[in-house]
Amino acid sequence: MSRREARTIALRSLFALDFNPDQPLEETVQFMAAEDDIQDAHENDLAYALSLVQGVTTHKEALDAELDTLNPDWKVTRMNGIDRNLLRIADFEIYYAEEKVPAPVAINEAVELAKVYGGDESPAFVNGLLGSLVKKHAQ
Numbered sequence: 251m252s253r254r255e256a257r258t259i260a261l262r263s264l265f266a267l268d269f270n271p272d273q274p275l276e277e278t279v280q281f282m283a284a285e286d287d288i289q290d291a292h293e294n295d296l297a298y299a300l301s302l303v304q305g306v307t308t309h310k311e312a313l314d315a316e317l318d319t320l321n322p323d324w325k326v327t328r329m330n331g332i333d334r335n336l337l338r339i340a341d342f343e344i345y346y347a348e349e350k351v352p353a354p355v356a357i358n359e360a361v362e363l364a365k366v367y368g369g370d371e372s373p374a375f376v377n378g379l380l381g382s383l384v385k386k387h388a389q
Contacts, residue, residue: 256295257339257359259283260302261367264335267307275303301347306338309346313338320382324375332368336360336376341383353384 262282267273279300306313314326317337326334340360343351351359357380364372 252295253298254359254362256299257302257363258367259296259299260306260339261332261335261363263299263303264306264338265331267303268331268335275307276300279303302339302342305342305347306335309342310338313341313346316341316383317379320379320386324379330369330372333364333372333376336364336368336372337379340376340380344384345387353380357381357384 259279259282262285263275263278266278266282267275279296283296283299317334318325326337329337337360340356343356344353357377360380361373361377364376368376
């Protein structure tokens with residue numbers, strides 16, 4: 251398993267938690283890791299997926315407030331669940347995680363997952379907003 255698969259588990263977990271926010275985080279991550287296409291999760295990959303879910307959940311208000319400033323036409327509440335959670339994961343990895351991920355890596359990973367799980371416009375949308383986020387922080 252890889253970090254991309256850990257991000258996939260985190261994405262699926264966060265999406266599920268959007269519909270059932272009272273579900274225990276660790277149980278949700280374990281359930282998502284048992285999906286047919288990701289059954290060989292290693293302990294450290296599961297730990298990374300759980301750390302992403304916990305981090306995004308803990309910082310959700312700050313992440314959403316920051317994402318809301320990037321485009322006045324696309325508030326977090328208007329975004330589809332996949333795009334919203336990909337943006338949250340990348341923002342968390344770049345700016346909030348204990349072990350920060352370089353912005354180009356986090357953006358690339360979010361775009362690649364958007365190609366698989368998002369709509370036709372998702373990769374460009376995610377790339378554009380994350381690019382705006384990085385530019386905003388650079389000012």
